[in-house]
Amino acid sequence: MSEAKQNRVILARYKVPAANLEKVKALLQEMQFLSLQEEGCLVYQPHQTVEDPCTIVLYEVYKDDAAINAHRDSDHFQTIALGQIVPLLESRAVEILSQF
Template sequence: MTTIPVYVFAKWQVKQGSLEKVLSLLEEAARRSREEKGNLVYKLHQSNSDPNTILLYEGYADEAAAREHRDSDYFQEIVISSIVPLLETREVFVATSILDQ
């Protein structure tokens, strides 16, 4: 059985004055995400032109691993309940690779 990796790209626009709190919460979310069995990669980036713009790049072994991540208690508590209210906008794109190098 072949598994197809799933990648998540997210762009968060943090509300003015909330950046330090979001970054602090993200430290724990990143650590816990990287410990997940199905996690392939979890990287965080900050825009050079706007520090309140955070970009996330995540990879999971398959859709089931990505779903397990989203459904985890810590994700619901840290990201959904604590971080999302501190964001102006949140865009999330789920994708599969079409050209591997």
């Protein structure tokens, strides 16, 4: 299978100040609802780590690279994720994974 046709997984790790946690969680629920309506988004699931509830890990699966690009270009990603969530974070790390 060519790489361009493989599912892609995104793991995003957010460190959220305690004062912003409930707001970020609410915004992520909105992102989840909107992202799952995208044709290429197969999974969009936020998680909190057990050891530190202020650490959120997003697990996302997309059909291919084009689906990731469509997600990143979407109005909800631009306005909610980048415009509202990212400014509330202490840190953000994003990895894109492929199967081997």
